[in-house]
Amino acid sequence: MTKAKLLSIAEAEARTGECLEFLRSLVEIESPTGHATANVAVADVLADALVALGGHVERIPAPGLGEHLLARIAGSKRHGRPLLVLGHMDTVHPVGTLERNPFAVNGAKVTGPGIYDMKSGLAVAVVALRLLAAKGRKPASDISLLITCDEERGSPDSWETIEAQARASRAALVLEPSAPGGAVKSRRKGVSAYELTVMGRSAHAGIEPEAGASAIHEIARQICRIYELADPEQGTTISVGVVEGGTAENVVASSARCTLDVRFWTSGEAERIDQAMHRLQPVDPGCELHLDGGVNRGPLERTEASGRMFATARQLAAQLGFVIEEGATGGGSDGNITAAAGCPTLDGLGPDGGGAHTLQEHILLDDLPRRIGLMAALFEFI
Known part of the structure; x- marks a missing residue:
């Protein structure tokens, strides 16, 4: 891209206090996934802010969860299709966490439950839009800002809405926190989840063990086979997270089950693992295997189009006076959904920080103006 006339970092920095106050209003409403009332309260704050920006806000009911917000912000129409901006208002923290990790500015850090993952990303997006509006500037195209309330549970209610918006959009920016630094x-790695159940045959372990077929012995053999499918060089990992089986030590176990988490960088690796899982056969002929599950989220793979988006972001950051690098992570996000729908996706645009999902969750104060400035620039020039 040619050198663009950007708003300055100083102009973004002047909005830091405003961003902190708006962020406080979000963080101090504790909104764990599944707490519908709390998530609606966060949606109220966000909807008011977006309506004040001239946005058309649709509130999408999510039974038992709260509401998703879909805001349409008018742009300059340089592009025909909208830019999708994606975030979530739910957190993993139960109500009461705020007492142990209150919203506070502590030197270089700003703390609070859900502040890093990912209410600070929401605040940055809103304040970036306010900054553009105050300077009489517009995004390069209409923006579809989708904020969901179920991401931390795997987006069961919002998945189809995310896919539909991704297919209707020219690109997606995801407000999840940045990688360290x-x-x-x-x-992002894709995720598959499986549950393997073994049905054996019970017997008295002392009197006639030979009459039984141990489901626990069988599942132990299968777990060893499954771990051999991992390919660390390709980044493909397998974790057996739960193993259950049997009823008593003196009974040959008639059933056992295990759950598995599989992570992979490419769709090809996901397919390889899936085919291998479905080819598993029992070692003990007295046992039967039953497999459920499969790919949960496909990988967010770097494409030529997303590579161009990063190059633009890097150039904009350089013009603003700082450097951004390109990272990768084994964790999934709604960006996996947009990428799988064929929408070029750039993720991790929220502030730097750490301690996601812990009582040490925080963002770095000095990164806020950089993120506000970069977000405003991306809205204008990507």
Whole structure:
């Protein structure tokens, strides 16, 4: 891209206090996934802010969860299709966490439950839009800002809405936190989840063990086979997270089950693992295997289009006076959904920080103006 006339970092920095106050209003409403009332309260704050920007806000009911917000912000129409901006208002923290990790500015850090993952990303997006409006500037195209309330549970209610918006959009920016050091994320691993159940045959372990077929022995053999499918060089990992089986030590176990988490960088690796899982056969002929599950989220793979988006983001950051790097992570996000729908996706645009999902969750104060400035620039020039 040619050198663009950007708003300055100083102009973004002047909005830091405003961003902190808006962020406080979001963080101090504790909104764990599944707490519908709390998530609606966060949606109220966000909807008011977006309506004040001239946005058309649709509130999408999510039974038992709260509401998703879909805001349409008018742009300059340089592009025909909208830019999708994606975030979530739910957190993993139960109500009461705020007492142990209150919203506070502590030197270089700003703390609070859900502040890093990912209410600070929401605040940055809103304040970036306010900054553009105050300077009489517009995004390069209409913006579809989708904020969901179920991401931390795997987006069961919002998945189809995310897919539909991704297919209707020219690109997606995801407000999830940056990688350590502030890198944006152009790659995320995909996730598969499986449950393997073994049905054996019970017997008395002392009197006639030979009459039984131990489901626990069988599942132990299968777990060893499954771990051999991992390919660390390709980044393909397998974790057996739960193993259950049997009823008593003196009974040959008639049933056992295990759950598995599989992570992979490419769709090809996901397919390889899936085919291998479905080819598993029992070692003990007295046992039967039953497999459920499959790919939960496909990978966010770096494409030529997303590579161009990162190059633009890097150039804009350089013009603003700082450097951003390109990162990758094994964790999934709604960016995996947009990428799988064929929408070029750049993820990890929220502030730098750490301690996601812990009582040490925080963002770095000095990164806020950089993120506000970069977000405003991306809205204008990507």
